[in-house]
Amino acid sequence: MPLLVVGLLLFFIPHLLRETGLRDRVVVKLPSEAAYKGTFSLATAIGLGLIVLGKSQATFFMVWQPPFEWRVVSHFLMLPGIILVTAGNIPLSHLAAVTRNPMLLGVGIWGLAHLWSNGDLASILLFGSFAIWSMLKFVTMWVTARPVSRAPDIVWDAIAILLGSLLYALVALFHGQLFGVGLNFA
Numbered sequence: 001m002p003l004l005v006v007g008l009l010l011f012f013i014p015h016l017l018r019e020t021g022l023r024d025r026v027v028v029k030l031p032s033e034a035a036y037k038g039t040f041s042l043a044t045a046i047g048l049g050l051i052v053l054g055k056s057q058a059t060f061f062m063v064w065q066p067p068f069e070w071r072v073v074s075h076f077l078m079l080p081g082i083i084l085v086t087a088g089n090i091p092l093s094h095l096a097a098v099t100r101n102p103m104l105l106g107v108g109i110w111g112l113a114h115l116w117s118n119g120d121l122a123s124i125l126l127f128g129s130f131a132i133w134s135m136l137k138f139v140t141m142w143v144t145a146r147p148v149s150r151a152p153d154i155v156w157d158a159i160a161i162l163l164g165s166l167l168y169a170l171v172a173l174f175h176g177q178l179f180g181v182g183l184n185f186a
Contacts, residue, residue, distance in 0.1 A: 001058045004122055007050025008129050014040045014047075015133065019140050051126065056180075058122035066119050074113040075172070075183065081109035082171070083164030090163075093156035101141050102160075108134035 017023035027036045087095040088103025095102045111131025118127060176182030 001054065001122060001125075003050050004054025004058055004125060007047045007052075007054050008125065010043050010047030010050060012047075012129065012133055014043045015137070019137065055122055055126055058120075061121040062119055063121050063124055064119040066117050071117045074117040077109055077113035077116070078171075079165070079168050081106045081113060082168045083161055084109065086164035086167060087157070087160035090156050090160055092150060092152045093160050094152045094154065095157055095160055097152040101138055104134045104138040104141065107131075108138060 017026060027033060030036050030039065084095065084099070084102040084106030086106075087093050087099075088101065088106060093102075099105050108131050111127045111129075111134060114123065114127040115131060118124070171178070172183050
């Protein structure tokens, strides 16, 4: 479990620098903006690696037992979650214009969907921290976001929905091979 916690800290601390007002102070102390971005990326990548390793090695300790017959709710939540994450990684769509940051909203839905289905301590730490972080970040970015400078294009919404649905289908199909837990839609 310690690797999971260290990984979460390495991921979240750089991602919260802007909200805490420390980003500008850190950038000034480094030789350049590129050095900041490189350090940020390295810390995030190491954090993600430690999260994966830490979660896979964490001792299983059940905190609560999710009702098995209600796990299907997670499957329904994940489709819009993945579509929103996809919309956050393409040019301006109406989804992005309305939500201002669809990726953070999608990550929040992903975290909540997985909390619904996983009651062990490591899963609660992993999915709960991502859900809380993304929702806090979503709210702070909503408040400070600048107006969109160009008009959204419905084509990008269609692409986000198609690619997100395809990604959802692939993740659902290969969830067991990728994450060690097969999905049960029954």
